Amino acid sequence: MPILNKDMTLCISLSARPSNNGTRFHNHLYEQLGLNWIYKAFAPANLEQAIAGVRGLGIRGCAVSMPYKEDVIALVDRMDPSALAIDSVNTIVNTDGHLTAYNTDYTAIEQLLATNAVPTGYSVLVQGAGGMAKATVAALRDAGFRNVTVVARNEGAGRALAEQYGFHWQPALEGATADLIINVTPIGMAGGVEADALSFPQEAVDAARLVFDVVALPAETPLIRAARAAGKPVITGAEVATIQALEQFVLYTGIRPSPEQVRAAEEFMRAQ
Numbered sequence: 001m002p003i004l005n006k007d008m009t010l011c012i013s014l015s016a017r018p019s020n021n022g023t024r025f026h027n028h029l030y031e032q033l034g035l036n037w038i039y040k041a042f043a044p045a046n047l048e049q050a051i052a053g054v055r056g057l058g059i060r061g062c063a064v065s066m067p068y069k070e071d072v073i074a075l076v077d078r079m080d081p082s083a084l085a086i087d088s089v090n091t092i093v094n095t096d097g098h099l100t101a102y103n104t105d106y107t108a109i110e111q112l113l114a115t116n117a118v119p120t121g122y123s124v125l126v127q128g129a130g131g132m133a134k135a136t137v138a139a140l141r142d143a144g145f146r147n148v149t150v151v152a153r154n155e156g157a158g159r160a161l162a163e164q165y166g167f168h169w170q171p172a173l174e175g176a177t178a179d180l181i182i183n184v185t186p187i188g189m190a191g192g193v194e195a196d197a198l199s200f201p202q203e204a205v206d207a208a209r210l211v212f213d214v215v216a217l218p219a220e221t222p223l224i225r226a227a228r229a230a231g232k233p234v235i236t237g238a239e240v241a242t243i244q245a246l247e248q249f250v251l252y253t254g255i256r257p258s259p260e261q262v263r264a265a266e267e268f269m270r271a272q
Contacts, residue, residue, distance in 0.1 A: 007036060008037065009037040013041045014064055015041065015043060015064075017189065017192065020269075022241070026249060028269070029262075047068055061092065063090060076089070082104070085106075088134045106138055108239075112239055118210060119179075123148075124147065125178040125204070126149070130157075149169070150168070173204065176204070177203065182212040183213045183215065187215075188222045190217045210232065210235070211234050212234070215237040216241040
């Protein structure tokens with residue numbers, strides 16, 4: 001990492017509960033590629049002021065995590081089709097004070113469904129209705145899944161999300177099971193009040209053929225641990241984090257690292 005200097009390009013992330021994942025991933029790639037860049041995570045006290053800082057200080061890139069993925073929409077100048085299609089933002093690129101919003105979460109979910117060859121005939125339960133849930137549900141629809149149920153206590157958000165993509169909504173699991181269960185809530189996230197909680201009951205885990213948790217910290221969430229113990233294949237939030245962070249890196253720098261460089265950065269990210 002180069003010594004801090006006036007010419008260094010800054011990228012940041014904004015999250016209610018920041019982790020070191022993005023910081024380690026991006027900074028490791030900057031060092032590998034010899035870039036005079038640095039990346040820092042923040043928990044903003046005021047989102048509007050934070051985005052104004054991105055614009056006013058010339059911060060090149062800004063990753064956006066829960067719970068800000070929808071709130072930042074009103075604060076940017078342009079929505080890329082990747083964000084506009086699902087009304088959710090996880091990436092902001094600053095070009096001479098003009099802020100363009102993107103969504104690389106969708107790309108991550110789309111790629112993981114494809115690389116894991118998840119059968120589109122699977123029944124699916126998606127728990128959550130926020131920005132990441134929008135990316136997940138959109139990717140499921142576009143991949144060809146048809147039997148999908150959105151589970152969300154907030155009827156307005158849950159029903160609207162489900163109906164937008166032609167799926168079903170229900171307010172609670174109520175004993176429901178599916179071939180593929182996906183947690184898109186903060187349940188199981190390190191540092192939260194439900195960090196030790198299981199986002200799906202054990203009977204849903206036992207009945208599933210594949211378990212997917214988008215929570216990236218810790219990589220082994222209670223849901224992932226329960227699924228592994230039950231002998232179920234899993235897709236982890238750490239895998240999501242790697243893909244979406246890579247696509248953010250490309251948007252910020254215009255450089256696509258080699259697969260070997262990405263693997264090295266991913267290993268460094270997970271070795272914290």
